[in-house]
Amino acid sequence: MTLEDRKIIHVDMDAFYASVEQLDAPELKGKPIAVGGSSQRGVVAAASYEARKYGVRSAMPSVTAARLCPDLIFVKARFERYREVSQQIREIFLDYTDLVEPLSLDEAYLDVTENKLNYPSATIIAYDIRRRIYETTGLTASAGISVNKFIAKVASDYNKPNGQKTIVPEEVLEFLEQLEIRKFHGIGKVTAEKMYQHGIFNGADLKRKPIEYLAEHFGKSGVYYYNIVRGVHESAVKPDRIRKSLGAERTFSDNISSEIFMMERLDQIAEEIERRLAKNKVAGKTITLKIKYSDFKMQTRSKTVDHYIFKKQQILEIATELVRQESFRESVRLLGLSLSNLNTEDKEEEEPVEVQLEFKF
Structure with missing residues (x-):
């Protein structure tokens, strides 16, 4: 079997967290909602399609989201509920193939060759x-189908929400x-702007650039x-x-500057990490402290x-x-803590997992 014979599906739930909230609270249906944060503080974890029409996006500061959409309704995240629904979806996938690669709670690749x-x-x-x-959860999903993971993921965005697109082998290059x-999945805003400066606006422009040129200007990513x-x-x-x-x-809810207050918060974060380490039966050697200041600048140590x-206690000491x-x-x-250099390094790599804690201070 050649690579062109592969049949890969990328399934992506539509506005998953927000859709679950609208499903469980019918009065929220059709309204702009943001999961996570508040009108004063925090970060949006997910936005409904009604909110996205105003420019509200995940990872956006809540204050910005509230300014863009004055009628935005903030809803507290319920990760246990999202995991419950995600598991129902995962079981459906496994009825078709055991080759399921979850990327997060709301998306996965399936090899159905x-x-x-x-x-x-x-x-x-x-x-x-x-x-x-839809019949099992009441939620809609979109899908992309093609010969590899990259094209399938790009295709799944094409007819969102509640749609799908297939790119057959003979259509791939065009x-x-x-x-x-x-x-292009993997090309963010900064890289796209850089490509524009090099006269690269679409795939055809990119294809015209020699590999040496791309390597020179984009490093390893150029290849x-x-x-x-x-x-x-x-x-x-x-x-x-x-x-x-x-991590x-x-x-x-309020900026902090006292070391005592910081250590109180880190104590709780370290406790959560210990719980998750025990649940996943892993340990690590590298601790990283993540700090975001009041001016939104980030630092790690x-x-x-x-x-x-x-x-x-070991985590907290470091x-x-x-x-x-x-x-x-x-x-x-x-403030955030993460543990890496885990005792799984001899196995296949997975992207880092971080959880936004819902402590009330």
């Missing part, structure tokens, strides 16, 4: 999965050549860009992705030890060192 129901069409499988998700450069615009992306769907980092963070740690490493130049609006 050889599937449990012996369906010949990945397009039909995607329709069936989306139908079952599709990529016509694709706007900012729609990646050279390949993906030619439909070359050999990454397999990995059902057993192993966590490489585990938690907290945005405060890290320390690596020669032994694995997994207890709250966090204390990092706090006292240098004085804080501004008051602090967010």
Whole structure:
């Protein structure tokens, strides 16, 4: 079987957190809502499509979101509920294939080249999965179908919400050549602006650039860009992705500047990390302290030890060192801790996992 024979589906739930909240509270349906934060503080974790029409997006400061959409309704995040629904969706995926690679609670790759129901069409499988998700959970999903993960993910954004798009092998090159450069998965706003400066506005422009040129101006990523615009992306769907980092963070309702207050918050964060380390049966050697100041500038401080740690007190001792490493130049609006260099490094890599804690101070 060649790579062009693969049938990959990327399933992406539509505004997942916000849609779950609207499902459980019918009075929120049709209204602009933001999950997480408040009108004064915090960060938006997710926004409903009604809120997105005003420009509200995830990771946006809540104050900005409230300014863009004065009628925005803020809803507290309920991650246990989201995990419950996500597990229902995961079970549907597994009815079709064991090759399921979750990216988060609301999206996953599926390799259905050889599937449990012996369906010949990945397009039909995607329709069936989306139908079952709706019948089971009341939520809608979008899907992209193609020969590799990169193209499938790009395709899943095409007909959102509640739609899907298939890019068959003979359409791949033309599709990529016509694709706007900012729609290439992995090319963010900053990189897109840089590409514009080099006369690269779509896939065809990118394809005209020699690999040496792309490597010179975009480093190692240049080789990646050279390949993906030619439909070359050999990454397999990995059902057993192993966590490489585990962390938690907290945005405060009021900025803090006292070291005593900071240590109180870090004590609670370290306790949460210990719980999650125990649940996942992992330990690590590197502690990273994440600091966001009142002016929204970010700083990280890290320390690596020669032994694995997994207890709250061990984590807190190193966090204390990092706090006292240098004085804080501004008051602090967010603190986070993460543990990396885990005892899973001999396994396949997974993207870092961080959780926004919901402590009330």
